[in-house]
Amino acid sequence: MGLTLNHFLILGAILFCIGLYGAISKRNAIAVLMGIEIMLNAVNVTMIGFSFFNHVKPYSTYLTGQIFAIFIITVAAAEAAVALAMIIAIYRKRETVDVGEIDIMKW
Amino acid sequence: MVIAMALYQYAWAVLLAPLLSFVVIVFGTRVWDLLSRPHIAATTTHAEEHAVEAHGSEGEDYGEHGEDDDDDPKVPRLSAGAIASGYVAIGIMALACIYSWIMLLTSVFNRQSLPAGGIDVLHYDWFVQPGGVASYSIIFHLDTLALAMMVVVTTVSLLVYFYSQGYMEDSAGYARFFAYLTLFTFSMLVIVFAENFLVIFVGWELVGLSSYLLIGFWINKRAKPAELRPSPSSAALQAFVANRVGDVGFIIGIMILFANTGTFSFAQLSTAVTHIDKNLLTVAMILVFCGAIGKSAQVPLHVWLPSAMEGPTPVSALIHAATMVAAGVYMIARTFPLYVAAGPAAFGTVAWVGAITALFAATVALVQSDFKRVLAYSTISQLGYMFVGLGVAGSEYGPGLGMFHLFTHAFFKALLFLGAGSVLHSLHHATHREVQDMRLMGGLGPKMPITAITWLIATLSISGFPFFAGFFSKDTIINLTAERSDWGLYIITLGTAGLTAFYMLRAYILAFGGKGGSFGGLWGGPYRGEGQPHESPITITLPLILLAIPSVIAGYWFGFFDYIQPGAPVLNLSTILSDAKTWIGVVVALAGLAVAYTLYCRVDAAKLHAFVQNNALLRATHNFLYHAYYINELYDLLIRYVVLGISHIEQAFDTYVVDGIVNGVARLALLLGRDGRYVETGRVQSYMIGFFGGVAVLAVLVFALVTFGVGK
Numbered sequence A: 001m002g003l004t005l006n007h008f009l010i011l012g013a014i015l016f017c018i019g020l021y022g023a024i025s026k027r028n029a030i031a032v033l034m035g036i037e038i039m040l041n042a043v044n045v046t047m048i049g050f051s052f053f054n055h056v057k058p059y060s061t062y063l064t065g066q067i068f069a070i071f072i073i074t075v076a077a078a079e080a081a082v083a084l085a086m087i088i089a090i091y092r093k094r095e096t097v098d099v100g101e102i103d104i105m106k107w
Numbered sequence B: 001m002v003i004a005m006a007l008y009q010y011a012w013a014v015l016l017a018p019l020l021s022f023v024v025i026v027f028g029t030r031v032w033d034l035l036s037r038p039h040i041a042a043t044t045t046h047a048e049e050h051a052v053e054a055h056g057s058e059g060e061d062y063g064e065h066g067e068d069d070d071d072d073p074k075v076p077r078l079s080a081g082a083i084a085s086g087y088v089a090i091g092i093m094a095l096a097c098i099y100s101w102i103m104l105l106t107s108v109f110n111r112q113s114l115p116a117g118g119i120d121v122l123h124y125d126w127f128v129q130p131g132g133v134a135s136y137s138i139i140f141h142l143d144t145l146a147l148a149m150m151v152v153v154t155t156v157s158l159l160v161y162f163y164s165q166g167y168m169e170d171s172a173g174y175a176r177f178f179a180y181l182t183l184f185t186f187s188m189l190v191i192v193f194a195e196n197f198l199v200i201f202v203g204w205e206l207v208g209l210s211s212y213l214l215i216g217f218w219i220n221k222r223a224k225p226a227e228l229r230p231s232p233s234s235a236a237l238q239a240f241v242a243n244r245v246g247d248v249g250f251i252i253g254i255m256i257l258f259a260n261t262g263t264f265s266f267a268q269l270s271t272a273v274t275h276i277d278k279n280l281l282t283v284a285m286i287l288v289f290c291g292a293i294g295k296s297a298q299v300p301l302h303v304w305l306p307s308a309m310e311g312p313t314p315v316s317a318l319i320h321a322a323t324m325v326a327a328g329v330y331m332i333a334r335t336f337p338l339y340v341a342a343g344p345a346a347f348g349t350v351a352w353v354g355a356i357t358a359l360f361a362a363t364v365a366l367v368q369s370d371f372k373r374v375l376a377y378s379t380i381s382q383l384g385y386m387f388v389g390l391g392v393a394g395s396e397y398g399p400g401l402g403m404f405h406l407f408t409h410a411f412f413k414a415l416l417f418l419g420a421g422s423v424l425h426s427l428h429h430a431t432h433r434e435v436q437d438m439r440l441m442g443g444l445g446p447k448m449p450i451t452a453i454t455w456l457i458a459t460l461s462i463s464g465f466p467f468f469a470g471f472f473s474k475d476t477i478i479n480l481t482a483e484r485s486d487w488g489l490y491i492i493t494l495g496t497a498g499l500t501a502f503y504m505l506r507a508y509i510l511a512f513g514g515k516g517g518s519f520g521g522l523w524g525g526p527y528r529g530e531g532q533p534h535e536s537p538i539t540i541t542l543p544l545i546l547l548a549i550p551s552v553i554a555g556y557w558f559g560f561f562d563y564i565q566p567g568a569p570v571l572n573l574s575t576i577l578s579d580a581k582t583w584i585g586v587v588v589a590l591a592g593l594a595v596a597y598t599l600y601c602r603v604d605a606a607k608l609h610a611f612v613q614n615n616a617l618l619r620a621t622h623n624f625l626y627h628a629y630y631i632n633e634l635y636d637l638l639i640r641y642v643v644l645g646i647s648h649i650e651q652a653f654d655t656y657v658v659d660g661i662v663n664g665v666a667r668l669a670l671l672l673g674r675d676g677r678y679v680e681t682g683r684v685q686s687y688m689i690g691f692f693g694g695v696a697v698l699a700v701l702v703f704a705l706v707t708f709g710v711g712k
Helices: A005-025 A029-052 A064-094 B002-009 B012-035 B046-055 B080-109 B144-167 B174-193 B197-215 B232-261 B266-275 B278-295 B304-308 B313-322 B324-334 B336-341 B344-365 B371-397 B400-431 B449-463 B469-483 B487-512 B538-556 B560-564 B573-578 B580-602 B605-614 B616-626 B628-679 B684-708
Strands: B119-128 B135-142
Touching: A005 A029, A005 B684, A029 A064, B002 B080, B002 B119, B012 B080, B012 B119, B012 B144, B012 B174, B080 B144, B080 B174, B135 B144, B135 B174, B135 B197, B144 B174, B144 B313, B144 B324, B144 B400, B144 B538, B144 B560, B174 B197, B174 B313, B174 B324, B197 B232, B197 B278, B197 B304, B197 B313, B197 B324, B232 B266, B232 B278, B232 B304, B266 B336, B278 B324, B278 B336, B278 B344, B304 B313, B304 B371, B313 B324, B313 B371, B313 B400, B324 B336, B324 B371, B324 B400, B336 B344, B336 B371, B344 B371, B344 B487, B344 B616, B344 B628, B371 B400, B371 B469, B371 B487, B400 B449, B400 B469, B400 B538, B400 B560, B449 B469, B449 B487, B449 B538, B449 B580, B469 B487, B469 B538, B469 B573, B469 B580, B487 B580, B580 B605, B605 B616, B616 B628
Parallel strands: none
Antiparallel strands: B119 B135
16 A cells, blocks of 8 residues: 555644644744744645646646645745744844734734 | 799798898807997896896996886897897898798699608708618608698787787897897797607707796896786796696607607607507507697696786787697697507597686686786686687597687787887887886877777787687587587686676777777777876887788688698688688677676776675675686695705605615715724735635635535
C-alpha cells in the first residue's frame, strides 16, 4: 500500500488545522506568524499532491501545482521578512508583541 | 380645380401666420421695445421686467389717473418697438384672414373644389407603434367645418387686434399683450385644424394657457370685493383650475376611446367606434363632453367665465365670447359622428346641460349691474343654446345647427364686448377711474353714437329680433326642440329667449338710454357718472362698424347646415316665416324687449329700486340672482372644508406614514451603524475567526447540499 492522494490531503488538512489553531489562539505575534507559515505549507503539500497524482493528459505533463508551491514559498519568505519587521516596529512603539493588545484598527 | 386644391393645400399658412407673429414679437419687436426704455437696462428676471413696465419709457411715474384706479402700468406714449408689435400682428393676421375668406368663398361657391371629407394639409407620423397597433400622428386637416370656424377665428382676431391698438394705447405691456394675442390665435387654430384628439388636446391646453396669461394680464390689479370682482391674477388661476377639472373627464374619455380602438383620429374613430360596447362609448362621450363643459363654461364649471372678465376687454371679446369658449362647441361638432354612434344619453346630456346652463345664466344676467358681467352670463347662456342645438340635431341636421349659432354669435357677441370696451375706455378717459357699473352710466347714446348704434344692432341680433342674424340661428334651435317633441327643452329655450331679450335691452338702456331721453328713452337721457365721455377713436369704432355687418347678415347663410354636412336641410326664408313656432319665438322675444323698455325707460330707476327693496320676496330673489345662485360661495365652502379637509388628512398621512417609513429606514441604518461598530474589535484574530468560521459554515453547507440536497 503506497502513498495515495488521500495521504497528502489528510496531511495538508491536519497541518492547516494546526496552523489555524496556532494563528487564532496564540497571543505572541511571532507564534501567530508561525501558525500562518504552517497554513501556507499545508497548502503547498496539497498542491504538490494534486500535481503528482494527476494522470489526466495533457494536464499531467504540466507542473502548475509544483510551480505554485515554489511561488508560495517565495511569497511566504517575503511575507515573513515584512511581518517580522512590522513586529519589531510595533514592539519598539508599544513594548509588546501581544496581539490581544494590538488593536489600533478598532472602531 | 387644380388651383383650388393648391389653395386648400397651403391652408397651413393660416395656422402658422400667428405663430410667426408671436415669434417676431417675442424675439424682435418686444426686445426692441424693452431696450428702447432708458434708465433701466434690459432685464432678465420677471420682477424687474414689470418694474420696467411700471416705470414707463421715461423712468418716471405716470400719475394722471386716480388713486383708486387699477394698477395697470401706463406709459405716456408707446415706443416704436411696441407700435411695431401691433403692426406685425395686424398685418400678418390680415393676410391670414383674407386667405381664409378666399378659401371659404371658394368652397361655398364651388362646393366640389373641396373633397367631402376634407384634406390633410399637414401630416406627420410622430410615432407609429410596430405592427400598426397604434399610431400617434400630428395631422392638420381642412374641411368645411374647420373653414367656417377658421373664418370666425381669423376675422374676430383681426378686428380685435386692430381694436387693441386703441384700447391698449397707453398700456406699458402693449407688446406683451400682442404676443399673448397672437399666441392665442395660433392655439385656437391648432384646435380648428386638429384631425385627432392628440392635436386637439394640445390646442386645448394651449388656449387654456393663453387665456390664463391674458386674463391675468394686469397682474398688479387688486380685487374689488364691493363689486364682487376678484383680482385678475386670481381670476386667471380660477379659469385655469376650472378647466383642469373638465379636462380630467376629457382626457379619461380620450383614453377610453384610444384604448378600445387604438386611434386618435376622428375619421378612423367614426368607423372604429361601431365595435365598442355602446354603453362604454356613451360614457366615453359624456366624459369628452366634460372637457367642453369646462372650456365652454357650462354649469357646473361656469364660474370662471364671469371672473375672466377681469382681463382686458379685447380679450373678453376674442377669447371669452367669440372663439375659445366656443372651442367646446366646435369639439362636439368635430366628434359629432361619435356622439351619433353613442347611445341617446350622450346627446341628451349635451342638450340638457346646455339648456340648464342657458336658463341659469340668463336668470343671473337679469340683475347684474356690471356691464361686462351681463355679457359674460349672456355668453354662457348662448353657449348653452349651441349645446342644445348640437344635442337635438341628430344625424339629419348634423353639427351645423350648433355651429350656425356659434358662427353668428361670434360676430354679435364680439361686437357687444368691443362696444362695452369702447364705453369703458371712454369712461376711463372721462373719469380717470375704471367704471364698469352700469348704474354709473346712462344716456351715452348721443355722446358715443357709433358705439350705441352698433351695440343696439348686436342687442337686437342676440335677442332674436326678426331678420337679424341671431333670429335665424337661435330660432332654428328652439324650433327644432319642438319638432323633436322635446317639450322640456322647448320651454326652457323659449323662456330663455325672452329673458335674453330682456337683459340685453336692459343693459343697452342702462348704458345708452334712460328715462327722459329721446325715442321714448331709448336714445340719451341723464348721465349718472362724472366727466364728459365722448366717442372712442377710429381704431375702436371701425371694428364695431365692421362687426355690425355680419351681426345682421351672417344669418342669411341659409345653406350653412348643408355646407357643414352635405345633405342636411337647407333653410328657407318663406318656410321660416310661415312656421307658427317662429312667431311664438318672436312674440316671446318682443315681450322680453317690451318689459325691459317699460321697466327701464318708462319707470323711474329710483322707484324701481325702492319697489324691489321693499318687497322681501323680490329682494331675496334679486340677491340670489345677483350672487349667481351663490354657487361661487358654495364652491368656496366646498373647497375650504371638503377639499382642504381631505388635503389635511392626506398631509397627515404623508407626514406620519410616508415620512415615517423614510425616516425609519434612515434611523434603522443609523442604529445598526452605532451599535454594530463594536464588531470591529481591531484584533486580527477575531477577524480570522469570523473569516474561517464563515468558510467552515459554507463548506458544511456545500457538502450538505451536494450530499443530500438539490444536486441529487
